[in-house]
Amino acid sequence: MPYEPYDAFLLISFGGPEAEDEVIPFLENVTRGRNIPRERLAEVGQHYYLYGGVSPINQQCRDLIAAVRADFAEHGVDLPVYWGNRFWAPMLADTVAQMAKDGVRRVVAMATSAYSNYSSHRAYLDDIAAAREAVGPTAPEIELIRPFYDHPGFVEPLVEHTRAALDRLPDQERAGAHLLFSAHSIPTAMAAASGPPGHTFGPGGAYVAQLGEVARLVTERLGEDHPYELVYQSRSGPPSQPWLEPDVNDRLTELAGEGVRAVVVVPHGFVSDHMEVKYDLDNEARQTAADLGLHFERALSPGTHPRFVAMVRELVAERAAGAEPVRLGSLPADQECAPGCCAQR
Ligand SMILES: CC1=C(CCC(=O)O)c2cc3nc(cc4[nH]c(cc5[nH]c(cc1n2)c(C)c5CCC(=O)O)c(CCC(=O)O)c4C)C(CCC(=O)O)=C3C
Numbered sequence: 001m002p003y004e005p006y007d008a009f010l011l012i013s014f015g016g017p018e019a020e021d022e023v024i025p026f027l028e029n030v031t032r033g034r035n036i037p038r039e040r041l042a043e044v045g046q047h048y049y050l051y052g053g054v055s056p057i058n059q060q061c062r063d064l065i066a067a068v069r070a071d072f073a074e075h076g077v078d079l080p081v082y083w084g085n086r087f088w089a090p091m092l093a094d095t096v097a098q099m100a101k102d103g104v105r106r107v108v109a110m111a112t113s114a115y116s117n118y119s120s121h122r123a124y125l126d127d128i129a130a131a132r133e134a135v136g137p138t139a140p141e142i143e144l145i146r147p148f149y150d151h152p153g154f155v156e157p158l159v160e161h162t163r164a165a166l167d168r169l170p171d172q173e174r175a176g177a178h179l180l181f182s183a184h185s186i187p188t189a190m191a192a193a194s195g196p197p198g199h200t201f202g203p204g205g206a207y208v209a210q211l212g213e214v215a216r217l218v219t220e221r222l223g224e225d226h227p228y229e230l231v232y233q234s235r236s237g238p239p240s241q242p243w244l245e246p247d248v249n250d251r252l253t254e255l256a257g258e259g260v261r262a263v264v265v266v267p268h269g270f271v272s273d274h275m276e277v278k279y280d281l282d283n284e285a286r287q288t289a290a291d292l293g294l295h296f297e298r299a300l301s302p303g304t305h306p307r308f309v310a311m312v313r314e315l316v317a318e319r320a321a322g323a324e325p326v327r328l329g330s331l332p333a334d335q336e337c338a339p340g341c342c343a344q345r
């Protein structure tokens with residue numbers, strides 16, 4: 001029984017609408033109590049309407065869960081798999097209520113989010129606490145798996161997908177291609193507070209350090225000589241508030257001005273090709289590149305890559321055994337789940 005003390009696995013994700021009339025209620029859930037300008041909301045609503053009001057994220061979760069169930073079965077991991085979202089059905093609190101009804105007592109949970117910062121980590125811990133509170137004393141214990149950005153099961157699929165994207169460029173453009181590693185922008189204050197309290201990662205906090213580490217690890221493993229750098233996407237919030245930069249579109253414009261001819265954008269800040277990847281990269285950034293005459297390819301995110309699916313099981317086993325975490329790279333290990341980590345929104 002190597003998976004004692006757990007009696008269930010829970011995937012926690014963001015959630016997204018799956019019909020036109022779900023778009024506004026979903027956006028209201030996401031932005032409740034947040035300082036998001038009205039124009040930004042109207043604009044983001046349009047992103048969803050362009051795809052018939054359907055975000056790809058829920059289907060991507062269903063696909064990941066199907067793959068995890070098959071992988072658990074194949075490896076004798078006898079844990080039922082549950083799914084709960086922060087902002088759309090199935091809502092986390094409903095799933096926690098269901099687990100309580102099913103007699104589940106101790107849960108190991110994974111977020112569809114690999115990095116340390118308020119939105120990617122602390123928000124999940126807070127929402128777990130709120131969901132348990134709503135269910136009351138019968139709610140199971142829920143432990144959240146560490147940020148897994150530096151696990152080989154996250155990095156290796158990105159290497160493979162980056163190589164495949166390079167291969168899609170015209171032969172004569174491949175060698176000179178720049179790699180742009182793209183992640184969700186967040187307010188610089190949120191970035192600075194990411195990671196454990198008292199960390200020494202510098203002004204970008206653990207989030208920017210982790211993003212830089214994964215970009216380096218992926219580029220090194222390619223074994224080719226490409227310039228690479230970090231860019232950010234999907235900025236929100238009022239213009240007066242500083243967010244992480246450069247924006248992917250601004251950077252494409254500068255690179256084209258410097259004579260760069262081809263880019264591969266690697267969405268290493270994300271786990272699946274959800275709306276922020278589809279709209280902001282495949283639509284917007286691709287169009288920016290086309291207008292500039294740049295060759296543009298976008299690498300796939302990990303999605304349901306078998307190595308990523310296996311990682312889920314390995315992280316569960318690691319936690320169940322209290323084993324030393326499997327980590328690539330050289331960032332300090334004390335960055336996860338420290339009390340007070342990633343505190344600032
Ligand atoms: C770091 C990060 C991740 C990655 C980690 C993770 O995955 O958790 C992420 C993921 C996602 N963000 C998503 C959607 C949205 N995020 C918004 C707003 C915001 N995101 C932020 C940060 C992040 N977001 C922040 C600081 C805000 C400002 C408001 C606030 O301070 O909280 C808004 C409101 C409108 C807007 O302002 O854009 C929407 C609709 C979807 C679903 C996509 C789909 O439907 O397929 C996903 C996976």
Ligand SMILES: [Fe+2]
Pocket residue numbers: 184
């Ligand atoms: Fe977001």
